[in-house]
Amino acid sequence: MTIDVSLFLWAVAALLATAVVAVALGRSASASRLVYGATLGISVVAVVMLMAHLVSAPGEISMVRLPLGLPWIGAGFRLDALSALFLLIVNFGGAIASLYGIGYGRHEDAPHRVLPFFAAFLAGMNLVVLADDAFTFLLSWEFMSLASWALVVSNHRSEDSRRAGFVYLVMASFGTLSLLLAFGLMAGPTGGYAFDTIREMTHAPLTVAIVFILMLFGAGSKAGLVPLHVWLPLAHPAAPSHVSALMSGVMTKVAIYGFIRVVFDLLGEPAWWSSAVLIMLGGATAVLGILYALMETDLKRLLACSTIENIGVIFVSLGLALAFRSNAMGWAAALAFTAALFHIVNHSLFKSLLFFGAGAVITATGQRDMEKLGGLIHRMPWTSFAFLVGCVAISALPPLNGFVSEWLTFQAVLQSPDLPEWGLKIIVPAVGGLLAFSAALAASCFVRAFGITFLGRSRSPAADQAHEVDRFSLSAMFILAALCLAAGILPGFVIDALSPITQALVGGSIPPQSNAPWLSIAPIAESRSSYNGLLVFVFIAVSAWGAALLVHRLASRDVRRSAAWDCGFPDARPQTQYTAGSFAQPIRRVFGTLVFHARETVDMPPPGDMRAARLTVETRDLAWDWIYTPIARGIGFAAIRLNRLQFLTIRQYLSLVFLALVALLLVLALWT
Amino acid sequence: MYGNLSFDIAHLLAGGLVLVSFMMLYQDRLYALINTYALHALVLSLSVAWQALVQHAPHLFVTAAIALGFKAIVIPVALHRIVKRLGIHRDIETVVGIGPTMLAGMGLVALSMVVILRITPDADPLAREDLAFALSVLLLGLLVMVTRRNAVSQVIGFMALENGLILAATGARGMPLVVEISVAFSVVIAFIVIGIFLFRIRERFDTVDVGALDEFRGERQ
Structure with a gap:
């Protein structure tokens, strides 16, 4: 069964109609349930169609041209392997965010500021991925940006939201301007704006270089590439949590889609230094992003900063794919490209999960500041469990999905000695080191996020009186957690599903994995490296279960409760616990002066003065300053x-x- | 093509239009300026009619008739009446002297020749010359607008500019009549609106010197 692209256009039309209905519903009580229900239904239908498409005819191309927009171009839409994958990400993200929204939306103060734009935002992202000419692409891109801007400023009474909205709007316009120039250059003086026409043209090396840089600006500013990331930690957290999940988990992927579509599909062959630029920018983005995340005490901002890190990892893989492709190393390019796509899928899963968890915490406590949380594992056990799964996945620990894609990335990094360019031979291992470093920092960042938020004792009355969230939100989180696990222990199927895309864009694919014995994956050859998520999972499960069994068998069942050892302090209040600030301090001491210009000032009152001593830490973002x-x-x-x-x-x-x-x-x- | 009668006559008429534009530049009385504008429109209508004959495009005759009827007769008569009712028969002061204005006009004609002849090397020679003249007429109309202070003469400059557009459009083959009619219509609308504004301005400031508007805004001491 082949799925026609026009079916997805109907889905987009339905989403737009939902947006109109949402405007008409206004503030009525049932609006939120109706709208989220509708977007959930539409997105699920789209996901089912895409699944059918991917199973039956993955490489099939379907095109349609509507007589809209510019009269001599019309509006072209196309469904191929690449857009099918990103449509799946968009619609699955939309479906799960709608499911979460059904529960979360009940607590919203101003649903009429969110609902219409939520549906329009989903429609915009779908259109960007479907677009098949420059005009439609730019129009949809701008539509997506504006809809998400409206969601960012939905809480417009807060000064922070307004500022975030302003910065976001400026950066989005700048990005669109770059894209406009890039497409203008590609279309050339004859004005061939259809993607097919651009694909067939051969561009001068200078044009290719300029378009590449413009795409870095245009797509990079939306995805959050350093130093264009400044809006991201402001804007993503300012929106309601399920929208933050969409922006961080899905919209950044749509930006990467734009980059892949142009650089890998339309542009032709960029010079070798462009891959080096991509790899270095990606490495810097990964490390800086996770360092920002480590300094944050606001849970949602922390997650947004960690998005920057993941974008960096994805861009490193894309750069590697570009480098291998330009040297005609098809299998290595396929490996790197698969790593990038796999990480895109994974990040959309676990980042949505984590933002949903953060949203649940905010619903339950009204707090985003980690220093005011703590001990939530006793009051919100289910949320804690789902959040923990997300943390493990994003920290790239086996047997979850984050590990697989980062492992593939490192496998691609290890192929770099085969590259002929000396520049790349030197850069790639160095960036590999940066990636390893950022992975370690990510693990510590999420140990901190989970430990401070959910473990220990509650640091505020609000955290003390938290309650578990509703079933819709929980089911959304658990579906995502289950998918993280499934993608982690059955990576072979995901890799095989990605192979038509790598075949089409980098001219190679890694050997089929799903029929390998015991579901293990061996991207190059069994003798060089292989990984078996299922085995790791079974081992962890069996050993943990065995250890628990042993402990329970051998230990006494008597429970003895006593006061915890208080280190000699008579009054161990929750405030004396280890805090988020304490956890980050060693890393801030090491990197802070260099990367953040961090300055600690101690205000110590003289003896006899009763005022409290204060330690203030001031960090600066160098991208802002410079x-x-x-x-x-x-x-x-x-x-x-x-x-x-x-x-x-x-x-x-x-x-x-x-x-x-x-x-x-x-x-x-x-x-x- | 050179030595061809149809080409020569088209060339002559378009060149005549440029010449009349120059005449407009040094008219310093309003009635004289209006009369020159009527001549301008007359030459335009002749030129368009010749194009209609040469290109075998009967609809261009309609254009020529519009130019003749509206621009050479109705508008100049109306302007005469406006000037009479406003009571401004006096000199129109050019801001820049006549000499520099004429020099600037020559420069503009040279510029438009260079531009058009250089960027259209393989176009139809008739259309090419026509376009070059049309651009000159357009720029000269703009020059009239820039160098005058009287609102009536600015209106005339604007309409001379529009004549240049018509010349360009008829020189290039195949302009649809609808476009032509809508352009003519918009010019009439513009004329009416500007006419009304003239009276409003006069009512408020007792003059149609646009300098008075600047004074009113408080920007001139």
């Missing part, structure tokens, strides 16, 4: 200078137009 502040200052200066133009006489305005026209004609006369 890049954005000078740009903002320059623009402000220019704006003040150009202010005079607002107060000219009519004749001066006319002369201005006249002189501009004459100047342009002069340029034309001199240049042609």
